[in-house]
Amino acid sequence: MSENKEEQKVGIGQKIVFGAIMAAASFLYYVVFLNKSLMVLQNLAYPY
């Protein structure tokens, strides 16, 4: 929210760094964790 005073103090550099961490985290979660682990689990459950 732009009305938030605390938010206005945050610099763009800080936002970019946090954004990059979040992007990496979401990649790790969705692609590595969800896709990989669920496929592995399924192969164990339905080995055909």
Next chain:
Amino acid sequence: MLNLNGEKKKKIGAWLLLSMIGMLVLLPFTPAVVMAAEEKAAEAAAEGDAEPEKAKDVFYKGPGEFGIVSGPPAKEMVYPDDYGSYGDFQSRTIIWIANQQHLYFGSFVLAVPMFVWVMELIGILQYGKDRKAGKKFDDLAHEMMKISLTAYSVTAILGGILIFSFLALYPGFFRYLSGIFRPVMHIYALLFILESGVLYVYYYGWDAMNDGDGDWKWSHLALGTMLNAVGIVLMVMANTWVSFMMSPAGVDAQGRFLGDIWKVMHNPLMVPIVIHRILGNAAFGGGVVAAYAAFKFLAAKNIEEKGHYDWMSYIAMFMGILALIPLPFAGYWLMREIYAYRQQMGITLMGGLLAWVFIMQATMIATLFITVNYYLFQAMGRMPGSERYHRYFKYMLAILVVSTIAWLTPHTLVMTPAELKAMGGAQHPVVGNYGVMSAKNTAINTMITTTCVCFIIYQRCNFNVKVPWAWKGNLFLFFLVFGAEANIVFLGIYGYFIPANVRIGLSVPQVASTLTVLFIGVWMNVKMLKGAESVGEIRWGRMSVRGAYALFMLAVAFTWTMAVMGYLRSSVRLHWHVNEILRDNSPWAFTNPLGYAGNINSFNVLLFWTMLLFVFWLSALAGKGKEKVAAEAAAEAAGSAVPAGSH
């Protein structure tokens, strides 16, 4: 009103109630006693004879594979001896309509007590903190129950019509089914007495037992729990008949009962059908109550009344959607079990004769999701501060529309030979690529994710977030949604490059991505809204009329989807009454074409809503008389100097 305040009266009342319910609970066990006696007699007879005849179960393997033959074989049906008819008219259509109407009302009276139970519980829990809020929820629960009560009698009448239709039109089939399910049918009928008893005490005792959050109120809620439990048991029992027809068990290849009724009931498709139906009923019930509230909202004369019904419609819609979101996953599971039971049955459903029904279903469910979003857009109109988000609506709508188009693209088209030749095959060279599950799964997951985002916006649109880490929270939400959507699209595209047996597994991480947005996204949003500054209170009653119409759309879409999927589930047995056991030898054993089914379904939907309008009108009528008398009494009291309570 009944006065239950005296200490002695309370005790007597509680004991009376308990003993009455206790007797009702025992009632359904009477057939079990008879069954036990019968079993003993059979055992005694078997001891006297030589070895009793054993036969192989059509489904169960392993230790329980063989059972003692305990019933006659399924007789071969002969037309016209085993069938009744009205001239050339399809008897099946009459049964179809009777079944569908009974199912609609049955679902409704099963679902409403579930909502009522939740509302009453919230009311009791709120009462201690805020009496007004607690009472508001309690009144809402009471009002919902009032609609259900009238619908309950209609359900029973329709059940009677259904049985008479079976006896008159399909006597041979019904004799076989009731022969197998004899004790279950009796327990079912007796449970109905219990259900009615609990229902009437629950409804008529509402005011008498209402002491806020005291013992009587909790006892009342316990009655509600019992009502729901009995309702679900009733539904499970009726479902076993239907699932037995699709996937029989507990009988041999000739259809002879093998002595274990639980095996017959616990047939392969019973559990997934039960789960799918409970969720479906809850979603449908939410839709119908929301439509009732929308109708009252449109008809309301003043802003307080409008506000009440606006709020009621939102709550009902919300609860319906809560049940709608897991529904496709229960559907997937049911389909998986169907494939596991008979692969051919699965192919008939999804890749053969009935595949087009899934395109119709896609259209209906896409309509549902677009309507929910449209309703939320309209509902945000009554929330100050939502203007900040209005500009995003058009993009969300665009995503929903594109997804809908992708979802309902058919794999192959219905064409004339000339058209087929001109196109070079049944599959369109470009559009055909979108008619596969990879594209369809991507589309529906995108739609659900968009709906989640819309709901997150709805939750926060009249607040200014005040937590110091708001910027981090926003970035987290952005990457949560963006990552999920990117993954959904990636898996969709990846599915085109891998074999079908691997591709089918991709739907699981796709769904998991969607659910991540739903649960983690909403949770984070709620965390961020802690201590948030309100831009303005929700102006209940100020929603546009279009929002109310959207709720009608929602309810009708639910009704039509139920009709079309019911046709699908029933048609998959093809020319069998009971799959591979009892063949349908009537002239109507063919599968009705989609056009005919569409007409019957639409007729069913129209008939149901016409009857429901009557139910709504009836419940409004009861209120009207009271209001009139109260107004007259108030006028009289104001006119004379005598205080109202002095006589």
